[in-house]
Amino acid sequence: MEARRIQIFDTTLRDGEQTPGVSLQTEEKVEIALALAKLQVDVIEAGFPVASPGDFEAVSQIASRVKGPTIAALARATEKDIETAYKAVKRADKPRIHTFIATSDIHLKHKLQMTRVELLERAEKAVRYAKSLVADVEFSAEDASRSDWDFLCQVYERAIAAGANVINIPDTVGYTTPMEFGALITYIREHVPNINEAVISVHCHDDLGMAVANSLAAVAAGAGQVECTINGLGERAGNAAMEELVMALQTRREYYHAVATINTKHIYRTSRLVSALTGIAVPPNKAVVGDNAFAHESGIHQHGVLNNPLTYEIMSPESVGVSRNAIVLGKHSGRHAFEERLKYLGYEFDADTINTLFAKFKDLADRKKMVFDRDIEALIVEKAAVRPEWYTLAYHHVASGNNILATASVQLRTSAGVAEAAGCGTGPVDAVFKAVEQAVGFPVGLKDYQLKAVTAGEDALGEATAWIERDGRIFSGRGLAIDVIEASAKAYVNAINKMLAVCGFPAIEEAKGGNNHG
Ligand SMILES: [Zn+2]
Numbered sequence: 422m423e424a425r426r427i428q429i430f431d432t433t434l435r436d437g438e439q440t441p442g443v444s445l446q447t448e449e450k451v452e453i454a455l456a457l458a459k460l461q462v463d464v465i466e467a468g469f470p471v472a473s474p475g476d477f478e479a480v481s482q483i484a485s486r487v488k489g490p491t492i493a494a495l496a497r498a499t500e501k502d503i504e505t506a507y508k509a510v511k512r513a514d515k516p517r518i519h520t521f522i523a524t525s526d527i528h529l530k531h532k533l534q535m536t537r538v539e540l541l542e543r544a545e546k547a548v549r550y551a552k553s554l555v556a557d558v559e560f561s562a563e564d565a566s567r568s569d570w571d572f573l574c575q576v577y578e579r580a581i582a583a584g585a586n587v588i589n590i591p592d593t594v595g596y597t598t599p600m601e602f603g604a605l606i607t608y609i610r611e612h613v614p615n616i617n618e619a620v621i622s623v624h625c626h627d628d629l630g631m632a633v634a635n636s637l638a639a640v641a642a643g644a645g646q647v648e649c650t651i652n653g654l655g656e657r658a659g660n661a662a663m664e665e666l667v668m669a670l671q672t673r674r675e676y677y678h679a680v681a682t683i684n685t686k687h688i689y690r691t692s693r694l695v696s697a698l699t700g701i702a703v704p705p706n707k708a709v710v711g712d713n714a715f716a717h718e719s720g721i722h723q724h725g726v727l728n729n730p731l732t733y734e735i736m737s738p739e740s741v742g743v744s745r746n747a748i749v750l751g752k753h754s755g756r757h758a759f760e761e762r763l764k765y766l767g768y769e770f771d772a773d774t775i776n777t778l779f780a781k782f783k784d785l786a787d788r789k790k791m792v793f794d795r796d797i798e799a800l801i802v803e804k805a806a807v808r809p810e811w812y813t814l815a816y817h818h819v820a821s822g823n824n825i826l827a828t829a830s831v832q833l834r835t836s837a838g839v840a841e842a843a844g845c846g847t848g849p850v851d852a853v854f855k856a857v858e859q860a861v862g863f864p865v866g867l868k869d870y871q872l873k874a875v876t877a878g879e880d881a882l883g884e885a886t887a888w889i890e891r892d893g894r895i896f897s898g899r900g901l902a903i904d905v906i907e908a909s910a911k912a913y914v915n916a917i918n919k920m921l922a923v924c925g926f927p928a929i930e931e932a933k934g935g936n937n938h939g
Contacts (some may be wrong), residue, residue, distance in 0.1 A: 424680040427670060428463040428646040430622065431663060433695060434479070435466040435495055437654035442869070442888060443699045444895050446919060450479040451486060453651075453698060456691045458489040461684045462663075463646075466519065469495040470509035471502045475923070477509050484513035491557060493517035498547035507554040518551040519589070521561035524568040524576050537572055544576055545583045552584030559587035559622065566592040570605065574612040581615045587646060588619045592635055595628025595658060599638035606642035622646035625661045627653060632661035637669055640679050651695040652703055652710065664688045664709040664741065672736050687767060689742035690798060697802040700886045700897030702873065709741055742767065744794055752786035766794060768801060788903050789880045796882055799875045803901050811835060811921045812861065812914050819849045819906050827852040831910065833860045850909045854887075857913050863927045865917060866890045872905055885912035889920055891927075896920040 434450050437443070445453070450467070457465050465487065470477040484492045492513035496502035498520050510516035522533070522544050529535050535543070544560065551558045560580040565573055577588045590609065592602065606623070610616055623639040623646070625632040636647045653662030667683045674680060692710040696703050705712040715738040725732035738744070750762060756779050763770065763778070770778070781800050786792050812833040821827035829852035830843040840862070844855025850870070858865045869888040874881040883905035888897045898916025902908040 424674060424678050425645065427640055427644075427679045427681045428620065428622075429663065429667065429681050429683055430464040430466065430493070430646050430648040431457050431460075431462045431490075431650065432466040432624075432648050432660065433457070433650040433654060433663075434483070435468050436624075436648075436656060436660050437650040437652075437695075437699070438468070439656045440654045440659065440699065440701060441657075442895050442897070443654065443701060444897070445479075445698060446922060447475065447479045447482055449698045451482050453691075453695060454483045454487040456687070456694050457651075458487050459684065460687045460691055461682060462490050463682075464491040464493050464517065466493045466495060466648075467510070471496065471505040477505065480506075480509035481512065484510045484516065488514060491515040491517050493519045493559065496520045496547075496551070498522040498543050500550060503547060503551050503554070507551075510555070515557065516555050517557040517559055517587075518555050519559040519561065520547045520551050521563050521589075521591075522547065523563035523593075524573055525564035526569065527567060528564050541576060541579050545579045548580045548583035548585045557587075558585050559589055560585035561589035561591055561622075561624065563591060564593045565590045566597040566602065566605065567594065570608055571612070574609060577609060577613045577619075578615060581613070581619045586619050587622050588616075589622040589624055589646075589648065590639070590644075591624035591648075592626055592632075593624075595626035595632065597625075597635055598629075598631060599634045602635045603638035603642040606639045606644055610643050620645040622648060624648035626655065627658040627660065630658075632659070633665045633669065636661045636666055637677070640670070640677055652692055652701065652707070654695070654699065654701060662708070664692060668709050668736055668741065671740075685740050686742045690767065693798055694802055697799075697884075697899055700871075700888060700899065702871070702886075714738075715743060749791040749793060750782070750786065750797075751791055752783070754782075754786065754792075762794070762797060763801075766797065785882070785903070789882070791878070793876045795876045799882055799884060799901055803899070811918050812840070814907070814910050814914050815839060817853055817856070817907060817910050819853055821849040821852065829853040829856040831856040831860055833857070833914065849906050853906055853910045854913050857910060857917070861917060865913070867913070868895060870909070870912075872909065875901075883908040885909040887912040887916045889913075889916045891920050891924050894920075894923070896923070 454465055467480040467483040468476040470480045480494050492510050494506035494510045496506035506518050548560050562576050621644045623636055623644045625635040649661040649663040649666050651663055653659040667681050670681050703710055722733045759779050812835055815832040815834045817831045819829045826845050827849045828845045833840045840860040842856050842859030844852055844859050846852035846855045866889050868890045871886045873884055875884050885900045885908040888895055896916050896919045898912045900908040900911025
């Protein structure tokens with residue numbers, strides 16, 4: 422039996438961006454979309470254009486700059502939403518409008534205040550309008566898994582008749598189970614007369630930890646598209662994790678008779694990129710992309726894997742882009758070796774970028790004995806998002822101890838000159854944050870802060886993430902340095918730069934005026 426091809430619909434930039442605490446800038450979204458195109462996903466859902474001007478801008482940038490996958494934009498079943506979605510995606514080579522409306526009685530009654538008959542008309546009208554604008558229209562029945570099955574079949578029949586070529590069956594609240602969901606797919610295939618004119622898609626949430634299992638059950642029952650996100654990001658407990666779905670399909674290909682044409686060697690680095698840009702860490706025990714996913718701790722297992730990896734490995738680390746024998750670079754490694762390593766890791770950059778990265782690498786190698794692939798990837802991610810940098814950290818000095826107040830002084834470079842200030846706090850990180858806040862001259866609003874090591878070892882690179890809040894929006898910043906205080910200060914300054922790029926400088930009366938920018 423020939424394997425069926427399953428379309429991978431990535432919604433990291435739409436549902437994933439709704440992860441609590443995640444707020445990506447346009448350039449970061451484009452960077453992720455480019456990585457998704459390298460992964461060779463079939464569809465990128467780039468955003469929900471009517472939600473905000475920022476969302477609209479990101480979707481239209483991705484539509485014009487990211488080539489290869491279909492670019493989809495989400496729209497409720499209203500003319501304004503659909504028209505806005507169209508304007509945002511129209512420059513894509515393959516644009517798709519994804520329109521949705523809820524079909525469960527709970528949503529009809531408490532959210533939409535509509536009858537079933539009214540809903541059928543609304544869904545049909547929305548699909549018809551979207552189809553008048555683009556050839557590729559996806560229709561979703563929100564909360565499908567809690568909708569009446571026969572009514573659901575009527576809705577899909579009408580949507581397909583109106584021109585939908587993909588019908589999506591979301592488990593919006595993560596309520597279903599694999600057997601039940603598989604049965605629903607089968608039911609829809611048997612009770613929607615025109616079902617052969619459309620691809621069946623599923624969109625599962627992970628509230629009960631079954632998003633991937635439910636999606637795979639749907640594939641087994643005949644679904645042809647799965648919606649998913651990198652690292653399983655998404656609303657609440659998140660969506661089905663793409664890396665798990667894709668590797669399950671690849672590893673159990675004989676079982677599912679289905680295949681996704683993803684370039685799996687890019688999975689690991691895409692996961693790292695998304696983690697770094699969203700500030701959402703990947704747990705070490707996470708399937709496929711966690712640090713421990715290919716680590717063999719017990720002696721018996723190690724011995725077995727050394728004899729033959731098949732003993733305890735169902736897939737190879739190389740297949741997802743994790744190198745087994747990491748070649749370690751050091752301060753004597755030249756530009757050529759560095760460039761070769763970048764190539765081996767799958768990165769192709771222009772000469773300027775390589776020069777910049779090589780300078781950073783040399784700087785790192787001076788202070789760190791061994792430079793691992795993970796370190797190099799961290800450097801690459803650090804340069805990934807280009808944005809106006811209002812402030813850069815010029816120097817910092819911190820004094821702290823167990824019986825003195827921690828004090829810090831910092832100097833920030835700006836286009837207008839330098840800003841200097843001092844601060845004290847409960848510890849060195851707190852003190853350096855206070856000093857930065859004094860230097861910029863307005864209250865920053867730290868929400869959260871996290872520090873971790875990129876690799877093991879006493880001279881490991883520290884990776885700090887700081888989250889700040891302004892106007893109800895969260896901005897995350899990231900900093901990388903061997904000195905963890907420096908990493909923290911850089912993360913804080915990075916978050917401030919991102920906030921300023923979106924919100925601009927706070928009004929004068931709000932600024933508490935700490936410093937001279939001259
Ligand atoms: Zn969702």
